[in-house]
Amino acid sequence: MAGPKGDERAWIRGAQAGNASDFEALFRAYWPSTYRAAYLVVHDAAAAEDIAQEAFLAAVRNLDRFDRRRPFGPWLHRIVVNRAIDWSRRRRLRGEVELHDAPVEQGDVGVGSDTVAAMQRLSPEHRAVIVLRHLLGYTPGQIAQLLDLPRGTVNSRLRRGLDELKEQL
Amino acid sequence: MRFDVPIPPGAAERAHRVAMAAFAERRPTPKRRSYWRPAIVIAVVAALAGILASPPGRSVIRSIREAVGVENAKQELFSLPAPGRLLVESPRGPWIVTADGSRRLLGDYREASWSPFGRFVAGARSNELVALDPEGGVRWTIARPGVRAPRWGGLHDDTRVAYLARDGLHVVAGDGTGDRLLAPGKQGPFAWRPGALAELLVAAPGGLRLEDTDSGRVLWHVATAPAQRIAWSADGGRVFVVTPRGLRVYDPTGRLVIRDAGPVRDATFVGAGHRIAVLRPDGAVVLLGATKPIFRAAGLRRVVSAPDGRRLLLTWPAADQWVFVRVAAPHTLDAVSGIARQFGGGRFPDVSGWVK
Numbered sequence: 001m002a003g004p005k006g007d008e009r010a011w012i013r014g015a016q017a018g019n020a021s022d023f024e025a026l027f028r029a030y031w032p033s034t035y036r037a038a039y040l041v042v043h044d045a046a047a048a049e050d051i052a053q054e055a056f057l058a059a060v061r062n063l064d065r066f067d068r069r070r071p072f073g074p075w076l077h078r079i080v081v082n083r084a085i086d087w088s089r090r091r092r093l094r095g096e097v098e099l100h101d102a103p104v105e106q107g108d109v110g111v112g113s114d115t116v117a118a119m120q121r122l123s124p125e126h127r128a129v130i131v132l133r134h135l136l137g138y139t140p141g142q143i144a145q146l147l148d149l150p151r152g153t154v155n156s157r158l159r160r161g162l163d164e165l166k167e168q169l
Numbered sequence: 170m171r172f173d174v175p176i177p178p179g180a181a182e183r184a185h186r187v188a189m190a191a192f193a194e195r196r197p198t199p200k201r202r203s204y205w206r207p208a209i210v211i212a213v214v215a216a217l218a219g220i221l222a223s224p225p226g227r228s229v230i231r232s233i234r235e236a237v238g239v240e241n242a243k244q245e246l247f248s249l250p251a252p253g254r255l256l257v258e259s260p261r262g263p264w265i266v267t268a269d270g271s272r273r274l275l276g277d278y279r280e281a282s283w284s285p286f287g288r289f290v291a292g293a294r295s296n297e298l299v300a301l302d303p304e305g306g307v308r309w310t311i312a313r314p315g316v317r318a319p320r321w322g323g324l325h326d327d328t329r330v331a332y333l334a335r336d337g338l339h340v341v342a343g344d345g346t347g348d349r350l351l352a353p354g355k356q357g358p359f360a361w362r363p364g365a366l367a368e369l370l371v372a373a374p375g376g377l378r379l380e381d382t383d384s385g386r387v388l389w390h391v392a393t394a395p396a397q398r399i400a401w402s403a404d405g406g407r408v409f410v411v412t413p414r415g416l417r418v419y420d421p422t423g424r425l426v427i428r429d430a431g432p433v434r435d436a437t438f439v440g441a442g443h444r445i446a447v448l449r450p451d452g453a454v455v456l457l458g459a460t461k462p463i464f465r466a467a468g469l470r471r472v473v474s475a476p477d478g479r480r481l482l483l484t485w486p487a488a489d490q491w492v493f494v495r496v497a498a499p500h501t502l503d504a505v506s507g508i509a510r511q512f513g514g515g516r517f518p519d520v521s522g523w524v525k
Contacts, residue, residue, distance in 0.1 A: 015192070020240065023192045024185075031181055031188075036174040049180050050451060056188040057467060116173055 012068045023063075026072060027056060033073075033136060034080050040131045041084035042091075043120045051087060055080040077136055078146040081128050088124030118168040126161035129154055179461065186239070186502075187466050193240035194488045239466075242490055242504035246270050246511055250493045250503045251475035254303075255482075256283055256290065256521040261513035263292055263521065265303055274513070275305040280521075284321040284328060284343070285363060287524035291319035291330050298332055300345060309345035322361020322369070329367050329382060331359055338371065340382045351382055358396050362421070364405035372396035377410060379423065389423035403441040403476075411436060416447065416457070429457055435471050439496060440478015446496070448472045454483060454494070464494045464502070470517075476525045484508075486517035 008029070014022025034055055039048035058079050059066075066075060119127055132143045140158065144151040248270040249255065255266040263281035265273045275281065278292030278299055289308065290301045293316040300308040315335035321343070323329050328343030331351070338355040341348040357372035367383040376392040377399070394412035401408045407426065409418045411433045418427035427445075435448040445457040452469050453462040468487035475482070475493075483492040489510075493503040505511075512518040 020189065020192060024189065027185060027188050031184055032176060035176055035180065035184075039174050045177050045180075049177070049184065053184045053187055053465070054467075056184065057191050060188065060191045 008072055009068060012066065012072055016063055016066070016068065023060075026059075030073060030076055031056070034076060037077060037131050037135060038080050038084045040116065040119055040135060041081060041124055041127045042087050047087055048084070051080060051083045054083060073136070074138070074142065074146055077132065077138075081132060081146070085124045085128050088127075114169055115165065118165050121168060122161050122164055126157050126164070129157045130161045130165070133158055183462065183465060186464075190239035190466060190488070193242075194490075239488070239490065239492060239502055239504040242506040244505075244507055246272075246491070246505045246508075249475075251477055251480045251523075253476040253523050253525050254287060255473075255523050256281055257512055257518050258521050259512035259518040260515040263290065264512055264518075265290070272511070273303070273305065275301055280318050282320050283522045283524050285323055285361075286325065289321065289343075291321045291332070293317050293319055293332070298330070298341070300330070300343075311341060311345055311348055313339065313348070320359065320361060322363070323366050324364075327366055329361070329369075331361065331369055331382070340367075340369070351380075358399045360399040360401055360408070362401050362405045362408070363403055370399055370401070370408055372399065372410075377419075377423075391419065391423050391425070393417060398436070400436070400438060402438045402443050407438070407443045409436060409438070409445055416445070418445065418457075427457065434469070437472050437474045437481070439474045439481070440476060442478055444478075446472050446474065446481055448483070454481065456496070463496065463500045464492065466492075471520055473520045473523050475523055482520060482523065484517070484520055489517065 011022040011025045015026060031052065035048055035052040038051040039045065042048055042051065055076055059076055119130065122130070128147065129143055132138045132146060133140065138146065140151055140154045144154045147154070246266065249266065249268045252268050254268070257264040257266060258279065258281060261274060262277045262279070263275045265275065275290060275292065278294050278301070281290050281292040283290060290303065292299050292301060296312055296314050296316060298311045298313060298316045298319055300310070302308055313334040317333050319330055319332040321328060321330045323343060329340055330343060331338060331340050333356055336353060337350055338352040338359065339348055340351045352371065355371065359369055359371045362368040362370060362379070367381055368379055368388065369382050370377055370379045372395065373390070376390055377396060378390045379388040380386070381388060393410055394414045396410045396412055398411040399408065405421060407418055407420060409416055415428065415430040416433050416436060417425060420426050429447070431447070432450050433447055434450045437446050438444070439446050439456070446454060446463070447457055448454050448469055448471070452467045453465045454469070454472055455462050463481065464483060466485060469483050469485050471484040473482040479496055480493045481496060483494060485492055489506060489508055491505045491508050495501045509515065509517050
């Protein structure tokens with residue numbers, strides 16, 4: 001995660017002014033958590049890479065409009081989690097794993113953790129709140145703001161999601 | 170709760186490259202003029218000078234430059250990073266770009282394409298097919314209503330030009346004689362088979378047809394979804410067809426060799442070989458059958474291979490850049506910005522071909 005708030009504000013200020021090293025500092029600080037959050041929602045390494053990348057591109061496009069007094073992380077994580085949920089819903093609607101005759105990169109992710117494997121069986125909406133709460137450390141109130149949901153909905157999704165995880169583990 | 174999510178090798182670097190390239194292309198919104206501006210400017214300059222002067226600062230800047238070729242795009246196309254000559258289609262007409270970067274505007278023509286060995290160029294202008302030499306000299310012309318999409322094929326000692334006119338697909342000999350209507354009403358894609366005098370692969374209703382245009386004999390026919398693009402390998406040993414259902418590769422007898430169901434924005438054979446580089450609609454550039462993208466950026470339009478197969482040229486209208494990417498790892502980049510300006514301004518130019 002990002003360093004002290006003062007650093008982050010300086011990076012945002014610098015990036016808004018066009019300073020590439022400040023933007024790079026933001027990228028280095030946030031890309032890993034952004035990728036992991038996307039992966040835990042979509043469970044597809046290539047899609048997670050795309051989604052994390054698109055989130056940063058969206059951040060670049062909207063950098064001028066960003067209120068630098070606010071923290072960068074929630075803004076970026078909101079983008080990535082919402083995109084990941086959208087992607088998962090679309091995939092569910094298509095009822096697919098897309099078939100390419102040529103192999104598509106999947107990477108080595110998705111193994112080595114029972115929790116991660118169990119997450120795959122939850123709905124994207126449940127995954128998203130668990131990721132925001134337990135990977136990224138947001139409070140239920142913050143998650144409600146990030147996802148534009150009532151706080152009660154967040155709490156119930158967290159509870160149900162965790163219950164399901166416990167059953168599976 | 171602990172989440173064990175390893176990050177795939179190279180993923181961060183790929184994202185870093187793309188994000189930094191996008192950042193480099195971003196133009197910060199001009200701020201309102203401020204009373205404090207001069208002081209801020211001085212402070213920023215001092216800070217930047219400090220950063221530049223410090224060893225860590227120099228190291229950071231150097232690492233960014235090394236990692237992000239596109240950020241360091243050259244302002245002018247000083248030279249091509251591979252041998253050969255490019256044919257570029259601009260609003261002012263076709264240009265020939267030589268390896269040393271010199272550019273020549275051939276004139277007010279459109280949809281130009283190289284002859285098989287790069288000795289001539291076929292172009293179209295209102296109701297006229299024109300054969301040009303590389304200096305822009307007109308060798309011959311033929312007037313037909315609605316001429317477009319001329320393609321030149323054949324051998325060293327004899328060639329043919331196929332083109333579309335309002336009444337269908339025509340074929341004319343390489344000296345401008347013997348023009349005839351080959352396929353009335355035909356308007357879809359077609360491509361000459363290299364290494365043969367007159368074998369033309371034509372998108373026909375419901376499929377593809379390889380036809381000897383001199384004898385009229387159909388050599389083979391296969392059923393496919395409607396073809397959007399057809400391209401032969403340089404040796405004529407493979408041909409790929411892009412359809413809404415993906416990309417298919419055939420051998421010269423019409424046998425299906427590869428079927429790729431992934432979406433395709435553009436594709437090219439790499440050099441003189443049979444490998445195919447595909448640009449996906451999401452901006453990933455991949456070698457067919459390989460697992461990792463060579464490059465990825467939103468808004469890429471075309472992928473064109475250098476004749477030696479060592480570099481791919483990616484055209485990037487949104488960034489007004491050309492990106493030359495090395496095919497073999499490490500996929501180093503050379504980028505050139507201001508492409509539209511360098512080819513006469515206006516619409517971003519297209520690349521028609523890169524020949525030896």
